[in-house]
Amino acid sequence: MSEQAKTFNGWVAHDATNPLTFTTFTPKPFTETDVEIRVTHCGICGTDVHTLRSGWAPTDYPCVVGHEIVGIVERIGSSVPTLASSVASREIQVGDRVGVGAQSGSCLKADCDACADGQESYCTRMTGTYNGRYADKSKSYGGFAERWRGPAHFVFKIPDALPSAEAAPLLCGGVTVFAPLKKYGVGPGKKVGIIGIGGLGHVGVLFAKALGADRVVAISRSSSKKADAIQGLGADAFIATGEEKGWAKTHSRSLDVIISTVSGPDMPLAQYLRLLKREGVFVQVGAPEDPLPPLAAFSLIQKGVKITGSNIGSPEDIRQMLSLAAEKRVLPWIQQRPMEDVNAALVDMHDGKARYRYVLQNGAKQAKL
């Protein structure tokens, strides 16, 4: 086995305001349950933007974001083929095309109710793929880099039917919408609303259709994404909340489940809840930096609706999601950009220009020379 590299090269954030710089960083020490990957693609998730600007809490700089990683396995720890925690991860081979999502660690202990239930994303000792710490206290670094290193338990084989660039956004954005759609029974007989037609939301429309929902309603602030949502993504209807007068009344009590990917302040929460049928479920997956708006108790009392949230998905959810995406051709709409253009892509992402996910590609510029 080759000598392990002490440093990797990647796009490092040093503070909340300056552009990323291409430089070295020190990944976690390689252990025998780890995998090392040459990153080929990495999506830009809304969480990258929140983290880079310390939007939720102070970020632990230096930081390398990116948690929609696809790449080629270059190195496998000697314990991976017999990994106790994950039978699926035992199959990973050097040369495989694999992905990594937003989580790269959890305690995996038998006495952890989350891990023991296969709900690793709710483990209190979860390690995010970046801006986190592994059990050995080393920092986690993400995929805006040439290489990634981390636990095989959180590395997934990409089905052959999925191209790498389209697969990347599924690893975080895809599973974050798939997991609650599945958990709250979206399929035949159900009507579902997806709020916010961005990176997560557009894949939410695709998965709700792939799961066989009776009716999928795309809910956006303006009508600028209407044609894409209906003709392209297959939504059955579209509500432009900033343009359609009286929309909450017109469409009241029409949906069983709503997935909200809203990432910004001042969402019209009470009006969104009006769209739910009796005992409907509102799942917030977007993570605005400000508190949610205040809510009159009657918004909940009058129909017995539930408000809940959902954190990415478990490794098992990721495997099921990738398999459904391969079978039903759920392919995110992506715009590929060379990894070197990351700073410009982040500005465009922040400005809401992505249609609907930027995917950074390593080696794209060299390939053109």
Ligand SMILES: NC(=O)c1ccc[n+]([C@@H]2O[C@H](COP(=O)([O-])OP(=O)(O)OC[C@H]3O[C@@H](n4cnc5c(N)ncnc54)[C@H](OP(=O)(O)O)[C@@H]3O)[C@@H](O)[C@H]2O)c1
């Ligand atoms: N829960 C989890 O596990 C998880 C996982 C991944 C990401 N996230 C979070 O999910 C959020 C969305 O991520 P993303 O990558 O999909 O971002 P994105 O591509 O920017 O999409 C967010 C969408 O939300 C809508 N929106 C933004 N500000 C709004 C506001 N003030 N009011 C109403 N709608 C607004 C916009 O849709 P329209 O233009 O259609 O209105 C926008 O396209 C982020 O906060 C991210 O951190 C959470």
Ligand SMILES: [Zn+2]
């Ligand atoms: Zn993400």
Ligand SMILES: [Zn+2]
């Ligand atoms: Zn745990």
